Amino acid sequence: MKRPFILFFLILLFLHPVYAQSKKAGNAILSGKIIDSASHLPLEYATITIYTSASQLPFSGSTSDNAGLFTLNDIPAGNYRLMVESIGYNSFNIPTIEITKNSIIDLKNISLTKKSVSLQNITVVAHGRLVENKIDKMVYNAEKDITSQSGVATDILRKVPMVSVDVNGNVELSGSSGIRFLINGKPSSMFGSNIADVLQSIPASQIKSIEVITNPGARYDAQGLGGIINIILKKNTAHGTNSTISLASGSRTDNGSFNFNARKNDFGFHAYVSGNIRPYATTPYTSNRNSSDSIQHTSTLYQQDGSSRFRRQAIQTGLGFDWTVKEKNNYSGSVSYNQFGYTGNGTVFQHQKNWSADQSLLSDVNSLSNTSNFYKAHNIDAGFNYKRTFDKEDQELEVSITSSLNNSTSTAGNNQLLLPMDSLYYGINNRNPGKETETELEVNYTQPLQKEIQLGLGGKFSLLDISSQADIWSLVPNLKSYTRNKALSNNLDYHQKVYAFYSEIKLPVGSLFDAKMGARYERTEINSFYSNAQRQIPTPGYNTLVPSIYFSKKIGDRHTLKLSYSKRIERPDYGDLNPFINTADPKNITAGNPYLKPEIGNRYELGYALDLGSVGSFMANLFYRANNHDIQPYIMYYPVLVIGDSTFSNVSVSSRENIGMEKNTGLNLFGDIHYSNKFTFRSNLFFFHRHIINVLQPGFDAYSFNYRMNINLTYQFNTRWVGEFFGNFNSPRNEVQGRYPSFVTYSFAFRKQFWNKKGSLALTATNPFNEYVNQQTEVKGPNFSLNSNRKIPFRSFGVNFTWKFGKLEFKKEKDEIPGGINGPTD
Structure with a gap:
């Protein structure tokens, strides 16, 4: 270090x-x-x-x-x-x-x-690049992506270099799922729940761009092992007023958004509302689990065959302002309200056979499981920002405060009946309300020391409070009634404080290269209470020192080399820590782990960028990342498990564990080629080798080679018609206990502009020739092996309508010559 x-x-x-x-x-x-x-x-x-x-x-x-x-x-x-x-x-x-x-x-x-051409009340400006490569981040300009506009945030993320998304919407950045998600540069408590659900609740038409920072600098939070993904929502800074309406309807998702922007002189205002609905879809499911009891010398085959139905809905709305006073003082603020949730139900046929050591059949039991689940969350984000500039160029002071409040409620139920008599022998109902509040106060100051040398200083205080209550009612078969299960019910209170200070400097090292170096110190203090933990263990506070280094070298006008290093931390969230034991499926139990340690990662990256001018661009990134105390899902099998006064047989328990160390070495290649003014080709290739050192089962290390590739073709038929094809393949993902499935998706889109390019209509199709995506999973652990297959409905057809209206004023500034005709003087 x-x-x-x-x-x-x-x-x-x-x-x-x-x-x-x-x-x-x-x-x-x-x-x-x-x-x-x-x-x-x-x-x-x-x-x-x-x-x-x-x-x-x-x-x-x-x-x-x-x-x-x-x-x-x-x-x-x-x-x-x-x-x-x-x-x-x-x-x-x-x-x-x-x-x-x-x-x-x-x-x-x-x-x-x-450069602009006025078309009545609309100004059309020249388009920039779809992907921009900055010194410390990569920017994907989502508003230029026509295929994803009828979808959600997840559909856009699939196209972003170095980002991969599985069929369930789970996101990885450079092979890591430890990502710090931001909205307009600020955290939101809604990401503290299920990130995949949140991303699938944000319409793509609401997103302006996505920033990817794999090696964040000292100014950024240390949280997020894989890096930071910042989702920038649309906002117009031009003078005048304008609005945009976007409506999309499809067989898999319906969404819409409305944006309003107004600006006069030094005051601007914007507001938006958006929402989406995913109608019910049915997912067939089968699984086979083979297990053995080394004490009783028996073996068991447990089979499941059924399906589940799932529906999702969400709405977001917000408003904001920015006001510049006397040129040097800028005030801005925003508030947003978000609501999202889902409902589902399922029916599963279960078959269990048990054999003795001599292969004599001991039991053969058939049963039927009926499940239901519901989740709903309300979130409010609010923030205020003050920025002060000075006479000295690039000298800035910025103070901001943000607060986020999230209230959620989830319920789940499971009734199991023995066949063929349909007698109810197991039942459980869960209700879990929770509240999460996150508040941050941040101060940043930039001081130019001399020409091209800038010093940055700052600090942040963040406060996270979580409370959760889980009430469980279990069936008493003899009474045919439900009673509160005190052993499984629990509550938690989780309080986390993080004090952070940083310093960084940006400067040229002669004519050799540009450098940006810094360090961030974070002090984390946690006070938690878990009502049903076996023992309450105080979590000691800990210190984290996070260095970051960037070197950038321009070679001529077209070539750029970058070398960077950063240290990151991944603190387990309360969903990982909560010891609540979910027995909705008595054969497949899930539980939190209150004794998890935070992950610590070190990442090195070498990047190369080639600017081909009007022909396009090319980027290559080579990285190495090592994570200590690596957190992964881990399954343990128990022939008999006693929880409170309940006894479960032939059960697997899934939780999160500090598995050991994970080492990843990878290469990302991105190319953007314009064969002509009509035809554009883009492709991203990502390869990485993973080595997992398993300390829970010494000697059972895991080695794997993983890759992802996509291709994007765009053809401009004329000034009003454009077509696009996108195809993506993710290889199977290997973790410490098994192999998770590959994933293939492809989509087509055609868009026509009309009303002097103020309106557009797009037709989209995703996986039109395949109704399902088959997800076959293989997991192995001590005394068990599991093979499962989920058939996820993915085929969809959609239509998107967008209309821009209003009056914008682009005032051309005079080409003033700084310092007069002879230029500035000393």
């Missing part, structure tokens, strides 16, 4: 002499920052070219970095002119710049205006 800090201080020690020697004696340095004239955000990859006044041939040039900054070194004294260009923007000209010996000229902000 000390090595990254040794490297950090060595670089700082040698920084000043290296930086000072980058300039040749007598020659000048010219620098500046390229920004968008409307949003004032920095523009990356803008081309800066300088000419001598007497020549049409370029004398020197450069491109802007992710902060919009550029520097031209070693310019002899003389008269020059400067040209700035960026895709989708009007070029900017400074006709005369007089440069003297040993001068350092700062052009400050250079504003570029977007």
